[in-house]
Amino acid sequence: MIKTDIIIIGAGPVGLFAVFEAGLMKLKCHVIDITSNPGGQLTELYPKKPIYDIPGYPKILAGKLIENLLEQAKPFKPGFTLGERADSFKKVGEYFEITTNLGTKLKGKVIFIAGGLGSMEPRKPKIELIDKFERKGIEFYVKDPETYLDKKISISGGGDSALDWAIYFSKKSKHPINLIHRSKSFRANKDSVEKVFELNKKRKLNLYLDSEVVSINGENDYLNSLFVKDRSGKGYNLKTDYWFPLFGLVPKLGPLGHWGLDIDKNAIKVDNTNNYSTSKKGIYAIGDINTYEGKLKLILCGFHEATLAVHGAYKYIYPDKKKNLKYTTIQGVTGF
Numbered sequence: 001m002i003k004t005d006i007i008i009i010g011a012g013p014v015g016l017f018a019v020f021e022a023g024l025m026k027l028k029c030h031v032i033d034i035t036s037n038p039g040g041q042l043t044e045l046y047p048k049k050p051i052y053d054i055p056g057y058p059k060i061l062a063g064k065l066i067e068n069l070l071e072q073a074k075p076f077k078p079g080f081t082l083g084e085r086a087d088s089f090k091k092v093g094e095y096f097e098i099t100t101n102l103g104t105k106l107k108g109k110v111i112f113i114a115g116g117l118g119s120m121e122p123r124k125p126k127i128e129l130i131d132k133f134e135r136k137g138i139e140f141y142v143k144d145p146e147t148y149l150d151k152k153i154s155i156s157g158g159g160d161s162a163l164d165w166a167i168y169f170s171k172k173s174k175h176p177i178n179l180i181h182r183s184k185s186f187r188a189n190k191d192s193v194e195k196v197f198e199l200n201k202k203r204k205l206n207l208y209l210d211s212e213v214v215s216i217n218g219e220n221d222y223l224n225s226l227f228v229k230d231r232s233g234k235g236y237n238l239k240t241d242y243w244f245p246l247f248g249l250v251p252k253l254g255p256l257g258h259w260g261l262d263i264d265k266n267a268i269k270v271d272n273t274n275n276y277s278t279s280k281k282g283i284y285a286i287g288d289i290n291t292y293e294g295k296l297k298l299i300l301c302g303f304h305e306a307t308l309a310v311h312g313a314y315k316y317i318y319p320d321k322k323k324n325l326k327y328t329t330i331q332g333v334t335g336f
Contacts, residue, residue, distance in 0.1 A: 004030040007108035012040025014287035014302035015114035016069040021310040023076030030079035036141035039066035048189040075335035083143040110313040113285040123247040137223025154178035157246035163192040267291035275312025284309040
């Protein structure tokens with residue numbers, strides 16, 4: 001059982017900034033996210049996209065912003081449970097207990113829901129037997145890349161995530177990587193596209209353009225091959241130990257919608273006059289997942305919400321303790 005002060009659901013920019021603000025108040029945090037890396041949409045969907053409205057940065061790449069937020073939170077030693085979804089919760093004494101879809105249990109005095117647009121579920125291709133081989137050769141996240149380096153890997157997708165992993169595995173894997181994309185052009189960063197074509201020339205990566213996986217096969221309940229067809233109808237049988245269909249993420253409120261919170265149009269209603277608290281005492285919602293009159297879905301607004309929610313959490317955890325606001329210019333930043 002993992003024990004902490006604040007359980008943060010969502011490792012996007014707002015959740016990560018909440019770790020920093022909580023650290024200043026000497027509150028420990030543990031972060032849960034269904035994606036395999038911190039950063040939420042900024043990491044999974046557009047890491048190379050520039051952002052222009054972060055104070056102090058005329059322009060910053062989304063991925064770089066996440067790197068900076070992780071560095072900022074680092075002194076406070078947050079815990080992370082990645083590649084898992086917060087499924088259920090219950091109140092036991094002064095603690096909330098959360099159980100993930102993989103059975104991990106966490107215990108915290110306060111819950112912050114910072115899930116962006118909700119639980120970012122993988123966009124799954126509609127192929128027969130895909131559910132049968134999920135986690136048995138088909139993976140929608142790369143959770144521990146080192147475990148796949150001696151395996152035959154196929155990746156589907158044309159965005160940054162698919163190309164980044166194809167490049168990574170091409171440089172480290174014992175076998176050439178298969179990269180399958182249903183178009184001739186990619187949606188990824190230009191540098192990544194150039195690297196993919198270069199690796200293809202060096203035969204470290206087999207590129208299948210205008211192609212898609214049409215069927216899958218396995219043996220002893222584990223995936224062992226993919227059948228790929230291009231637009232001309234030509235077919236390829238690819239021996240594969242692991243297939244990563246990386247077609248992006250679909251936002252869903254998911255299990256949070258059944259937690260008894262007040263919901264309005266797929267968002268969690270909060271009281272913005274009371275530190276963004278939800279209808280359940282001790283649970284706060286910050287960032288794009290919440291709604292209130294005048295709500296703006298901007299990262300910088302989420303940072304503001306995170307700051308006030310942390311102060312609300314401190315009062316909730318320590319109702320008889322007075323906490324004076326001290327500027328970081330005076331107190332600095334110190335870990336636990």
